Amino acid sequence: MTLDLDLLEVIFTNEGNxxxxxxxNKTVMLVFLRQFGCIFCRETLDDFxxxxxxxxxxxxxxxxxxxxxxxxxxxxxxxxxxxxxEHVSDPDMSLYEYxxxxxxxxxxxxxxxxxxxxxxxxxxxxxxxxxGSIRQMPGIFLIQKGKIITSFIHKTPADRPDxxxxxxxxxx
Numbered sequence: 001m002t003l004d005l006d007l008l009e010v011i012f013t014n015e016g017n018x019x020x021x022x023x024x025n026k027t028v029m030l031v032f033l034r035q036f037g038c039i040f041c042r043e044t045l046d047d048f049x050x051x052x053x054x055x056x057x058x059x060x061x062x063x064x065x066x067x068x069x070x071x072x073x074x075x076x077x078x079x080x081x082x083x084x085x086e087h088v089s090d091p092d093m094s095l096y097e098y099x100x101x102x103x104x105x106x107x108x109x110x111x112x113x114x115x116x117x118x119x120x121x122x123x124x125x126x127x128x129x130x131x132g133s134i135r136q137m138p139g140i141f142l143i144q145k146g147k148i149i150t151s152f153i154h155k156t157p158a159d160r161p162d163x164x165x166x167x168x169x170x171x172x
Contacts, residue, residue: 005146011095013063013086014070022086023143026061029167030141032101033066035132036076040157044138045080051163052082060142060167065090067132096136101153103135140166 008020022028031048034041048055048062055062064087066073073087090096140152140161150169152161 002147003143007098008146011088013088014073015086017086019063019088019143020146022061022063023146026059027142027144027149028061028063029055029163030099030143031062031064032096032099032139032141033064034136034138034157035067035134036072038134038157041138042076042080043160045076045082047160047163049081052085054164055167058164058167062086063088065095067091067093067096067136091132093132093136096139099139099141101137101139103137142166142169 005020008023009018011019013019013022019028019030031044033044036042052062062082062085064073064077064082064085066076066087067090068076069091070087070089073089074083077083077085077087088095138154138157140163142149142151150166152159152166154161
C-alpha cells in the first residue's frame with residue numbers, strides 16, 4: 001500500500017520531523033499504541049525497550065503513535081527507557097483511521113485470550129480518561145519511502161507480535 005505523501009508531510013513528531021522525510025531517510029516502524037492506561041500497551045513499550053538495540057542494528061527508526069497529549073507520550077516513553085524515540089500525538093485518532101485500525105468489539109476487548117493474558121501480566125492497570133479510547137485497536141506498519149512494506153494488525157489488544165520478524169519483513 002502506498003501512502004499519500006502529502007499527508008505524511010503534515011504529520012509531525014514531537015521532534016518536529018514529518019513522517020514523509022523520516023520514511024525517505026530510513027525504514028520507519030510506525031507503532032500505533034492503545035491508550036497508555038492499558039496493560040497491553042505498557043507491555044508493548046516494555047517489549048520495545050528490550051528489542052530497541054536489535055532494531056537499531058537493522059537501521060529501523062521507531063515512531064510511536066498514541067492518543068494522548070504529547071506530554072503523556074514523553075512521560076510514558078521515558079518510563080520504559082524509550083525517551084529518545086519520536087512519537088506522534090493523535091488524540092482524534094485520525095491516523096488510526098487512515099491506517100485502517102478499527103475499534104474493538106466485545107470479542108476483541110473481553111474475550112478469553114484477553115483475560116488469560118491479562119491475568120499473567122505484571123504491569124497493573126491504571127485507566128485514566130486522558131489516555132484515550134479503550135476500544136481503539138493497535139497496529140504496526142513498516143514504512144519505507146512512503147510505502148508500507150509489511151504490517152501487523154492486532155486481532156485483540158493481547159496479541160504480542162514478533163517485532164524483529166516484522167522488522168525483517170517476515171510476517172504480514
